[in-house]
Amino acid sequence: MATNIPLTGEFKVTCEYKRKGSWACGWHTGIDLVCDNDTIYATCDGVVTRTGYDKSYGNFIVVKNDADGKYHWYCHLSKINVSVNQKVSRVSKIGIMGSTGNSTGKHLHFEIRNTSNKYADNSNPADYMGIPNKVGTYNSSNYQVKEPSKPATSTPVLKTLARNTNLRNKPTTKGSTAVLYIPNTTLYVLEAGVAKADGYTWDKVRIRVNGKEGYMINQNYK
Ligand SMILES: [Zn+2]
Structure with a gap:
């Protein structure tokens, strides 16, 4: 399920964001979350800008939010499933909760840094997730604040055939029905590869003149 919360199901807030004067965790740049399901989801559509190990944060992932340019930090992970420059969405399973770095038990330290991406220049992650910034037990299904944005559909590319080529109803030469198109037929590549x-390698294409869609071997364009 899509989520703005990096966890699914029942989870606990064990340390609040920027809670001042607390013996438990003092001034705090992020929020600490614990969940039996230790799969960590991305909280936004964005791109991974950093992964690594830090003696405080342990294994961490940083995702830059496409929407507002803020940096989401996921820390103390036991496992990192993504790499730098990888695009992620709110349904991407990016890592596994752990207790690496300066941590006394398995939890996720989730932090949102503003566009400076500097330590202590933060937004309140609880506000972002739409959950109370308060120690307690919550369920992610009650806090699905936004639907995921639709993946961007790119404009189909217009190509011209270089030779006689079959448009097939399946991406295979075997057992598919085929209609022959001739050189200079123009078509849109809807999805390459x-x-x-x-x-x-097969592309999904649409013949420009008649709107017929099907599959074509991708090496036959001019
Ligand atoms: Zn923390």
């Missing part, structure tokens, strides 16, 4: 079969 949708399948690899029979030694070819």
